[in-house]
Each structure stands twice: as structure tokens, then as C-alpha cells.
Amino acid sequence: xxxxxxxxxxxxxxxxxxxxxxxxxxxxxxxxxxxxxxxxxxxxxxxxxxxxxxxxxxxxxxxxxxxxxxxxxxxxxxxxxxxxxxxxxxxxxxxxxxxxxxxxxxxxxxxxxxxxxxxxxxxxxxxxxxxxxxxxxxxxxxxxxxxxxxxxxxxxxxxxxxxxxxxxxxxxxxxxxxxxxxxxxxxxxxxxxxxxxxxxxxxxxxxxxxxxxxxxxxxxxxxxxxxxxxxxxxxxxxxxxxxxxxxxxxxxxxxxxxx
Amino acid sequence: xxxxxxxxxxxxxxxxxxxxxxxxxxxxxxxxxxxxxxxxxxxxxxxxxxxxxxxxxxxxxxxxxxxxxxxxxxxxxxxxxxxxxxxxxxxxxxxxxxxxxxxxxxxxxxxxxxxxxxxxxxxxxxxxxxxxxxxxxxxxxxxxxxxxxxxxxxxxxxxxxxxxxxxxxxxxxxxxxxxxxxxxxxxxxxxxxxxxxxxxxxxxxxxxxxxxxxxxxxxxxxxxxxxxxxxxxxxxxxxxxxxxxxxxxxxxxxxxxxxxxxxxxxxxxxxxxxxxxxxxxxxxxxxxxxxxxxxxxxxxxxxxxxxxxxxxxxxx
Numbered sequence: 001x002x003x004x005x006x007x008x009x010x011x012x013x014x015x016x017x018x019x020x021x022x023x024x025x026x027x028x029x030x031x032x033x034x035x036x037x038x039x040x041x042x043x044x045x046x047x048x049x050x051x052x053x054x055x056x057x058x059x060x061x062x063x064x065x066x067x068x069x070x071x072x073x074x075x076x077x078x079x080x081x082x083x084x085x086x087x088x089x090x091x092x093x094x095x096x097x098x099x100x101x102x103x104x105x106x107x108x109x110x111x112x113x114x115x116x117x118x119x120x121x122x123x124x125x126x127x128x129x130x131x132x133x134x135x136x137x138x139x140x141x142x143x144x145x146x147x148x149x150x151x152x153x154x155x156x157x158x159x160x161x162x163x164x165x166x167x168x169x170x171x172x173x174x175x176x177x178x179x180x181x182x183x184x185x186x187x188x189x190x191x192x193x194x195x196x197x198x199x200x201x202x203x204x205x206x207x208x209x210x211x212x213x214x215x216x217x218x219x220x221x222x223x224x225x226x227x228x229x230x231x232x233x234x235x236x237x238x239x240x241x242x243x244x245x246x247x248x249x250x251x252x253x254x255x256x257x258x259x
Numbered sequence: 260x261x262x263x264x265x266x267x268x269x270x271x272x273x274x275x276x277x278x279x280x281x282x283x284x285x286x287x288x289x290x291x292x293x294x295x296x297x298x299x300x301x302x303x304x305x306x307x308x309x310x311x312x313x314x315x316x317x318x319x320x321x322x323x324x325x326x327x328x329x330x331x332x333x334x335x336x337x338x339x340x341x342x343x344x345x346x347x348x349x350x351x352x353x354x355x356x357x358x359x360x361x362x363x364x365x366x367x368x369x370x371x372x373x374x375x376x377x378x379x380x381x382x383x384x385x386x387x388x389x390x391x392x393x394x395x396x397x398x399x400x401x402x403x404x405x406x407x408x409x410x411x412x413x414x415x416x417x418x419x420x421x422x423x424x425x426x427x428x429x430x431x432x433x434x435x436x437x438x439x440x441x442x443x444x445x446x447x448x449x450x451x452x453x454x455x456x457x458x459x460x461x462x463x464x465x466x467x468x469x470x471x472x473x474x475x476x477x478x479x480x481x482x483x484x485x486x487x488x489x490x491x492x493x494x495x496x497x498x499x500x501x502x503x504x505x506x507x508x509x510x511x512x513x514x515x516x517x518x519x520x521x522x523x524x525x526x527x528x529x530x531x532x533x534x535x536x537x538x539x540x541x542x543x544x545x546x547x548x549x550x551x552x553x554x555x556x557x558x559x560x561x562x563x564x565x566x567x568x569x570x571x572x573x574x575x
Contacts, residue, residue: 057441076444078445078447078449081445081447086445089442089445093441093442093445094439095438095439097438098431098434098438099566099571101566101571101573102434102566102571103435105568105570105571106428106432107447109447113427113429114428114429114432115429116424116429119423119426119429120423127570129428130570131570133570134571153565169446170446173447
């Protein structure tokens with residue numbers, strides 16, 4: 001392994017309250033470049049809330065987030081995507097009444113034709129860009145095995161295909177760090193295998209992943225390190241092997257109180 | 260014969276003007292998912308704006324700037340855009356039915372303002388507007404036919420503008436925000452900016468329709484900006500097909516024909532004591548049309564096409 005550089009994501013004392021309820025409680029962790037981190041924990045442990053705070057959908061109550069060493073605490077999701085942070089959703093969010101291809105073509109940043117006057121002033125530039133975007137979109141769809149569905153309505157494909165579509169969409173923005181929220185949940189095994197294959201291929205290409213997943217086989221085989229949350233707190237951080245032998249972790253999954 | 264032609268020109272002019280307003284609403288609702296419940300406020304801003312800017316000075320009335328007609332019409336659009344910009348900023352955080360209620364309130368407030376403020380002519384409205392080129396073409400059928408052609412050109416221009424707009428990446432962005440704002444934002448888009456842009460652009464188009472309407476009648480009053488007009492415009496869009504510009508225009512002609520025909524039929528065939536309620540019965544009918552359409556064919560007569568982006572078409 002290469003020597004550890006600056007962590008791509010550094011979290012310090014991150015806390016998020018909903019009224020009296022503390023969903024994320026003083027979480028600090030570092031995500032190293034080029035890793036696939038598994039984020040596990042029982043339902044309600046605060047995993048998705050942590051994702052939502054990291055991606056700017058929710059402001060933190062306290063704490064800081066650094067992306068590539070830069071303080072990005074409280075930045076909006078669109079700004080974070082532009083800085084190389086992509087995320088998918090636990091329940092897929094396709095643009096249902098748009099074609100699969102249009103879903104993917106939407107994603108590239110700073111498109112000339114995205115302004116009101118874009119199609120009228122300097123339309124040539126827009127057309128050139130569109131041709132390039134379309135080509136790249138077809139390549140990305142091909143990569144995630146959805147190319148044959150390019151013309152389908154995104155709301156009509158299967159749940160697993162929607163997860164692949166979400167991956168394809170964020171790939172259009174060339175993110176450095178990708179947060180996946182339960183990519184394997186409710187997906188048939190064939191598609192899960194495709195997804196894992198693609199994640200590992202992207203990882204070999206240099207992309208860093210943080211994956212929330214309940215499928216322990218998935219986590220133990222493909223994720224390293226593994227981080228566990230319970231009741232909003234980080235209760236474990238280590239290798240997959242260590243995780244399997246950790247009593248605190250077993251307690252958390254069995255529902256016992258964590259001291 | 261001349262009577263029928265005259266009437267057809269009159270009908271087609273009004274329907275074309277309303278089509279422009281429906282196209283504006285289609286940009287907001289059909290493409291972007293913005294529930295504008297106060298269409299008449301922006302229609303009215305354009306109408307009042309055009310007359311105030313274009314008419315000769317009158318005692319006690321605001322304006323009378325006597326601007327050249329096209330400038331006055333354009334000014335009306337700008338005023339509608341400014342009103343939309345203010346309303347849009349204030350309601351940026353509102354979604355769906357909340358936005359509908361807020362904008363409906365704006366429209367009612369607008370009507371109350373023009374009804375009660377003497378500088379806007381109060382309940383009597385603004386009269387005495389000199390229609391452009393009237394001394395050249397007189398006030399008969401020739402003039403009306405010419406004005407219809409003028410309106411038709413603007414309708415076609417608006418239609419082509421919007422068709423090109425929604426086939427572009429901007430249109431793709433509007434639809435993505437309509438479908439899922441959170442997902443769009445997670446892909447680097449700024450929903451609030453796009454929503455505001457679409458809201459203003461749609462309202463400017465409604466303002467154009469209002470300006471033409473006021474020009475056509477050379478008169479505007481609070482009676483022209485009642486909530487029923489908002490509902491009529493909505494019915495036209497829903498029947499035609501939200502998200503489809505051709506549907507928006509077809510729906511307008513269809514509903515306007517049905518509205519006119521039902522008024523005529525009621526006044527002609529209904530018993531006298533029922534005729535008193537012609538207006539109310541028409542309100543009920545328009546409600547039935549909206550609800551019925553939403554129940555049985557919510558996509559409208561001309562549904563939105565799945566692929567709208569020009570460059571995402573694969574020719575299959």
C-alpha cells in the first residue's frame with residue numbers, strides 16, 4: 001500500500017440533534033484515499049443521518065467535516081458534488097419520468113445549455129458539449145450494464161437497476177469520494193454482484209468509497225476498514241476480521257446498551 | 260357571413276392570447292412542477308403594466324406614459340417579471356400545495372389592490388387606451404384580423420422559444436427538479452436558482468398574454484383578474500397535457516370553445532331562472548373538467564413525451 005496521504009475525508013466531533021434526540025453523537029473518523037470503508041450498525045444507529053450531514057443535506061449541530069483537507073462543514077449538496085463528493089440514496093431517487101439516458105446526461109457540472117439563454121446564445125457550444133456528454137453518458141451506462149435500457153423511463157426499471165443508475169449519474173461528475181447508502185438492499189444477487197464488480201473496478205481506478213450496508217457478507221468480503229455506529233456513536237473501527245470478533249459490536253447488534 | 264368570420268377572429272384572438280398564458284404555466288407546472296395558483300396576478304401585472312405604460316395621461320391615474328406600443332407591451336412583461344421575482348424570492352422555500360396557496364393569496368391581493376387603489380382605476384379599471392395603428396386600419400374587421408395575426412405571431416414565437424428551451428439541458432434540468440429536487444441537488448444542481456428562473460420566465464410569458472389581452476379590449480379592470488381565470492388556465496393545461504406545449508395550445512382552444520359554447524347554450528336553452536346562474540354553472544363545469552381529467556386521464560390529451568432533450572433522442 002502507498003503511504004497514507006492526507007485523508008480524503010476527515011470528520012471531527014460531528015453531532016446532529018433532532019430536538020432532544022441525538023442521532024449522530026460526537027463522531028470523529030478519517031477516510032483514507034483509495035479505501036472501501038464499510039459503515040455498519042443497527043437500524044437507527046445514525047448511519048444515514050451521518051451521510052446526510054456529510055453531503056450537506058442536513059447541517060451539523062456541532063463538529064467539522066474536511067474534504068481533502070478543506071473545511072466543508074455546512075456546505076450545500078450541490079457545492080459538495082462539485083468538489084468531488086458523490087452519494088446514492090438508500091431508497092433510490094431516479095428522475096422517474098425521464099429516460100435513463102436523460103437521467104445520466106443531467107449530471108455533468110456547468111453545462112453551457114443549463115442557462116435560460118443557453119440554447120439561443122452560443123448554441124454551437126451547447127451542441128458540442130451535448131455530443132460529448134451523450135457519448136460519455138453512453139459509456140457510463142455501458143459500464144454499469146444499463147445501456148440497453150437507455151430509452152426506458154427511469155421510474156420503470158427495477159430497484160437494483162435504479163441503484164446502478166444512481167451510480168452512473170454520480171460517475172458523470174467524476175467524484176473522488178463516493179458514499180453509497182445500502183447499495184445491496186433489495187437487489188437481486190446477480191445485480192449485487194455486478195454492483196460489487198463495478199465498485200471494485202472503480203476503486204482500483206482510484207476512487208474512494210464509504211458504503212452503508214447491512215449485508216455482513218458484503219461488508220466482510222469487500223470493505224476495509226469497517227466502522228460501526230450504535231446510538232449515534234462510533235463503537236468500532238478496525239478490519240473486517242476484528243469486527244467479527246468484537247464483543248462491543250456483537251452487543252450493539254444484539255440490541256444491548258453500549259456503555 | 261361577415262358576422263361569423265368576425266366572431267371566429269374574435270374567438271381565435273382570445274384563445275391565442277390565453278394559449279400564451281397557458282404556455283407560461285406549462286413552463287412552471289408542466290416542466291418544473293411549480294404549482295402557481297395565482298396565474299392572474301402575473302397576467303394582470305402585464306395587462307395593467309402595458310396600459311399604464313402605453314396610455315395617454317389621465318387624471319388621478321398612475322402613469323399615462325404614452326410609450327410606443329411595443330415598448331409598453333415589453334414593459335408589461337418586465338413588470339410581470341419583477342412581480343414574479345419578488346413573489347418567487349418570498350416563496351422559494353414553499354413546495355406544492357403551500358406554494359399554490361401562497362400564490363393564490365398573491366393573486367387575490369393583486370385583485371384587491373387594483374380594485375381599491377384609485378391610481379389603478381379602482382373597480383372601473385383603466386379605460387381610454389388607444390390601440391396601436393388604429394388610425395391606419397380603423398376599428399373594423401380588418402383591424403381585428405391584423406391584431407389576430409400579431410397575436411398569432413407572438414404565440415408561435417413563444418411556442419418555438421419554449422420548444423427549443425425544453426429540448427436543451429436547461430429543460431432537462433427543469434424536469435429533474437420537478438421529479439426530485441433532492442436528487443438534483445445531490446448531482447450539483449441548484450434547485451432554488453432554477454426554480455426562480457423558471458418561475459420568472461413563465462410569469463413574463465403570462466405578462467405578455469395579459470398585455471395582449473388588455474390591448475385587445477383596450478381596457479382592463481379587476482373583473483378581468485378574478486381567480487376563475489386562473490382555474491380556466493389550469494383546466495386548459497390539464498386537459499391539453501401538462502409538459503407538452505402542443506397540448507397546452509390544443510387544450511386552450513378546446514376549453515375556451517367549451518366555455519364559450521356552454522355560456523351560449525345556457526343562455527339560449529336553459530329556463531330563465533336557471534340563466535341567472537349561467538356564470539356559476541360554468542364555474543361548476545370547469546371544476547368538473549379539472550377533477551374529471553385528473554381522475555381519468557391525468558396526463559392530458561397530449562401527454563408529455565418521455566425523452567424531451569434533443570440530444571438524448573436515439574431515434575427508436
